Amino acid sequence: MARTVRGARVLITGAASGMGRLYAERAVLEGARAVILWDRDEAALMELTHLLRREVLAGRTAAAWGAPPSSPSSAAGRPSTSVLPYVVDLSELGAIAQSAQAVRKEVGGIDVLINNAGIVRGKYFWEHDNGEDTRPTMQVNALAPMYVTREFLPGMQQSAREARIVNIASAAGTLSNPRMSVYAASKWAVIGWSDSLRLELVQEGYGHVKVTTVAPGYIETGMFAGARGPLLTPVMTPEYVVDRVWRSMLAGRPMLMLPWTVGLAKTLRGLLPTRAWDVVAGRVFGVYDSMDEFTGRQ
16 A cells, blocks of 8 residues: 555545545546545435545546556546445434444445544633534544544454554644634544554554544634634645655555644644743744634635
């Protein structure tokens, strides 16, 4: 799996839009054996499914991914890819086990899991409603990746195939930020769990299952509409982030922070006293004001 996911079974949560859609397109382009799409938006999910299936049919007559036109493999084109949609609301944790069982019956297991789905509520903590805001944020962002991974990890451990798990966290999981308290809590949880899982797999001899934890800054997906990138931390395009994540996943890189200033800020936060860091983050970098004009996806 050093270069492509060709022949692998790939499952993506939050697949119907944003970065999830781009991951799905990339998996089809590279000739994955199966691309399993999980999303709660049935209409968007079916639209993407039809699009990807058309791409699969078109690709059958094209050169294999990465192969020069004159190579022997180009005559057969890319291998057939099954595109399998599942309507799954990850805030309903009981639905995860049912959907996972259906996936195992259909494809036998997965080789690549991209825990991409996430939600955000950009407001002060006391403005969060426990039922409408706090609970679903923690369920979708923190608990769901654990539940989904727990369903498919035993199959990955028992398989002789290389396997990958990608957990999309956030730069908010490395630094405190006003108007992001619950979201930050959920992403701190993801980072702590994800990297601990990586170490556990190494410790117990499952080195063929590699975990990549991703902590990006703001991305132009609409999820953080209105948010302003801090100093030296531009709002990134989804295409750029997906490409970096994909290459890190294939290589089995443990941690990816984007852009480079996310790592710098994390280091400075660890070195400076809290009050000194508050001055640097608030007055110099503008981190603490970055959510002042947040509107989110409308």
